[in-house]
Amino acid sequence: MDDYSTMPDYGITTTFDYAGLEPPVTDKNVKGFTSYFVPPLYSLVFIFGLLGNALVVLILIRYKKLKSMTDIYLLNLAISDLLFIISLPFWAHYATREWVFGDTMCRILSGVYCVGFYSGSFFIILLTIDRYLAIVHAVFALKARTITYGTLTSVVTWVVVLLASVPEFVFHRVQKANETDECTIHYPPENEKVWKQFLTLMKFILGLAIPTVIIIFCYLRIIMILIKGRNQRKQKAFKLIAVIMVVFFLFWMPYNIALLLRTFQDSFFSFNSENNIEGKVAFGVEVTRVIALVHCCINPVIYAFLGEKFRKYTSIFFQKCLLAPLCRLCPGRNYPILERSTSSYISSTEHEISIGL
Incomplete structure (x- = not known):
C-alpha cells in the first residue's frame, strides 16, 4: 500500500471517512472524470431538469388541478427531482475545485441528496400501490384513492424521509484533505465502522430492497388482472407508472450496489499493491453517482412519450x-x-x- 502513503485511504484510516456522498477524489481517473465530465453534464441536467420538472408541477397544479391520488404522488415525485436539481450547481463547482460553500451548506446539500433518494424511492412505491389498488381492487379504490388520503400519505412519507436522512445532515462536515476543503461524512470515531455499515445497509434496504419486493408483488398481481381483462385504458395507466419505476431502479441501483461494495470491500475483495481495488471501487462509486443524479431530469421525458x-x-x-x-x-x-x-x-x-x- 506504499503507493497510497501520500493520499487519503478510503475506509481504512480513521482520520477521515470517505464513505459519504462526496469522497475526496484522489485517484487520477476519478479526478479526471469529475473535473472534465461532471460540470458540463450537471449543467445540462440542471437546465433540462429544472424546465421539465417545473413544467410537470405547473401542469399538475394549473391544468390537472390535483384531482386524484396519482396526481398528488406525481407532484411529490417532481418535487423530489427538483431537490436534486437545485443542488447540482454546487456539486458541479465542487467537482473541479475544493468545497467553498461552508460547513452549513455541506450538511444541507448532502442531506438533500439523501432526502431526494429516499423520497423518490418511496413515492415510486406509493405510485405502484396506487396502480395496484386502481386495477386489482377497483371497488375498494373508489374509497381509498382520494386526494385526502394521497395528501396524508405524502406528508407521512416526507416525515419518514427526513428522519431517515438525519444522519446525513448530522455527520457531513467540511474537512481538510490534501490541503483542500472537502465536504465529506465523518462518523463518530468510537463506532465509525458500525455507523458506516449501518447507514449503507439502511439505504440499500429502505431505498431498494423493500421497494423491489413491494413492486414485484404489486406488478405481478396487476399483470394477471390485465391479462384477464385486456382493458386498454388500464394498460396505459400501468405502462406509464411501470416505466417510471423501471427507470428509477436502472439509474439508482448501480450507485447503491457500488456503495455496498465500497463499505464492505474487505469482505468482497482481496487487496494487494497491484490490483488497486480501492481506486477502482472509488471510480465506480463516482460514475454511478453521476448516473443516479442524471435521473432527476428523466421523468418529464417519460411523461412526454407516454403521458x-x-x-x-x-x-x-x-x-x-x-x-x-x-x-x-x-x-x-x-x-x-x-x-x-x-x-x-x-x-x-x-x-x-x-x-x-
Missing part, C-alpha cells in the same frame, strides 16, 4: 402562453378561435381515464 394528457396540456400551455401573444401581433390571425379550440381541447380530455399525466 397522453401531459402532451395535450403542454400543447395547451404553449398555445396560451407563447403562441397567443405572437398571434395578436400577426395580421389575419384570430386569437378567440385559439381560445375556443383550447377549451374544447380541455373538455375532450376530461372523459379519459386518469393516468396521472
Whole structure:
C-alpha cells in the first residue's frame, strides 16, 4: 500500500471517512472524470431538469388541478427531482475545485441528496400501490384513492424521509484533505465502522430492497388482472407508472450496489499493491453517482412519450402562453378561435381515464 502513503485511504484510516456522498477524489481517473465530465453534464441536467420538472408541477397544479391520488404522488415525485436539481450547481463547482460553500451548506446539500433518494424511492412505491389498488381492487379504490388520503400519505412519507436522512445532515462536515476543503461524512470515531455499515445497509434496504419486493408483488398481481381483462385504458395507466419505476431502479441501483461494495470491500475483495481495488471501487462509486443524479431530469421525458394528457396540456400551455401573444401581433390571425379550440381541447380530455399525466 506504499503507493497510497501520500493520499487519503478510503475506509481504512480513521482520520477521515470517505464513505459519504462526496469522497475526496484522489485517484487520477476519478479526478479526471469529475473535473472534465461532471460540470458540463450537471449543467445540462440542471437546465433540462429544472424546465421539465417545473413544467410537470405547473401542469399538475394549473391544468390537472390535483384531482386524484396519482396526481398528488406525481407532484411529490417532481418535487423530489427538483431537490436534486437545485443542488447540482454546487456539486458541479465542487467537482473541479475544493468545497467553498461552508460547513452549513455541506450538511444541507448532502442531506438533500439523501432526502431526494429516499423520497423518490418511496413515492415510486406509493405510485405502484396506487396502480395496484386502481386495477386489482377497483371497488375498494373508489374509497381509498382520494386526494385526502394521497395528501396524508405524502406528508407521512416526507416525515419518514427526513428522519431517515438525519444522519446525513448530522455527520457531513467540511474537512481538510490534501490541503483542500472537502465536504465529506465523518462518523463518530468510537463506532465509525458500525455507523458506516449501518447507514449503507439502511439505504440499500429502505431505498431498494423493500421497494423491489413491494413492486414485484404489486406488478405481478396487476399483470394477471390485465391479462384477464385486456382493458386498454388500464394498460396505459400501468405502462406509464411501470416505466417510471423501471427507470428509477436502472439509474439508482448501480450507485447503491457500488456503495455496498465500497463499505464492505474487505469482505468482497482481496487487496494487494497491484490490483488497486480501492481506486477502482472509488471510480465506480463516482460514475454511478453521476448516473443516479442524471435521473432527476428523466421523468418529464417519460411523461412526454407516454403521458397522453401531459402532451395535450403542454400543447395547451404553449398555445396560451407563447403562441397567443405572437398571434395578436400577426395580421389575419384570430386569437378567440385559439381560445375556443383550447377549451374544447380541455373538455375532450376530461372523459379519459386518469393516468396521472
